[in-house]
Amino acid sequence: MYITSKIKPLVLALVLLLGMLAAPAAPQAAGCAWIYAGVGKPLNNTAGTNTELCRRGFVLSFNQTTGVADWVMERLSAPALSGDSDRNSSPFRPDPDLAGGPALSDYRGSGYDRGHLAPAADMKWDQGAMDESFYLSNIAPQVGAGFNRGIWARLEAKIRGWTHSKGDLIVITGPVYYDYQPVIGGRVVVPDAYFKIIYAPAERKALALLLPNQRITTPALSEHQVTIDALEALTGYDFFNFLPVTLEDRLESETGPFWP
Numbered sequence: 001m002y003i004t005s006k007i008k009p010l011v012l013a014l015v016l017l018l019g020m021l022a023a024p025a026a027p028q029a030a031g032c033a034w035i036y037a038g039v040g041k042p043l044n045n046t047a048g049t050n051t052e053l054c055r056r057g058f059v060l061s062f063n064q065t066t067g068v069a070d071w072v073m074e075r076l077s078a079p080a081l082s083g084d085s086d087r088n089s090s091p092f093r094p095d096p097d098l099a100g101g102p103a104l105s106d107y108r109g110s111g112y113d114r115g116h117l118a119p120a121a122d123m124k125w126d127q128g129a130m131d132e133s134f135y136l137s138n139i140a141p142q143v144g145a146g147f148n149r150g151i152w153a154r155l156e157a158k159i160r161g162w163t164h165s166k167g168d169l170i171v172i173t174g175p176v177y178y179d180y181q182p183v184i185g186g187r188v189v190v191p192d193a194y195f196k197i198i199y200a201p202a203e204r205k206a207l208a209l210l211l212p213n214q215r216i217t218t219p220a221l222s223e224h225q226v227t228i229d230a231l232e233a234l235t236g237y238d239f240f241n242f243l244p245v246t247l248e249d250r251l252e253s254e255t256g257p258f259w260p
Helices: 008-022 029-036 127-133 144-166 228-235 245-253
Strands: 051-054 059-063 068-076 113-116 139-142 169-176 193-200 205-212
Touching: 029 059, 029 068, 068 139, 068 144, 113 144, 139 144, 144 169, 144 193, 144 205, 169 228, 193 228, 205 228, 205 245, 228 245
Parallel strands: none
Antiparallel strands: 051 059, 059 068, 068 169, 113 139, 169 193, 193 205
């Protein structure tokens, strides 16, 4: 049947609309622009092969090859760190928007903790945000005693304390891999280390830490401080690419004193 040029755009629009209604509504990373506004998302040459997912309290870039997010990004504020959400009612479960992602069986019996990248305690402001933090896309295998239940938990708590003293913070968390890594569940690669980058926009100061994924007995977090430049070399990602070049260069090259 012949369709006139005036009607054809209407038919095309209707077809596109029906296709959108039939497609699954996965969260889009663009909806998390408030998190990385002014600083930019971490970028690398292979970022297009990852799956970006926007959640209520964070945005992540999931790597299907490793079974772990390459990075998770949050923007923390003091009011959001208090609330009535209950982590005990939030079970670990596969990410419903991630086809072929990790399963609970991948971690079962592995000897590793299911460690949060965006901490559950950062999501007290909203039960939905708390629930999403337990999706396995936000989880990574971590040594338990002495790391996930030790120095890593202390670092997360310290960051929440800095949010009260320094104002809003932007936090980026992710894994680091070296030469050889064990694989659990046949598809989740165990990171050799984890990093956190913390940026205080009001003070224009940043802090970066790299902690080995092992039992750590040294209590001082300052011993694990590194430059952001060093993390970029290890991960292949460019952080804070929307900041003015002079500010970005200064933040990424200096360690400075460890924050009190």
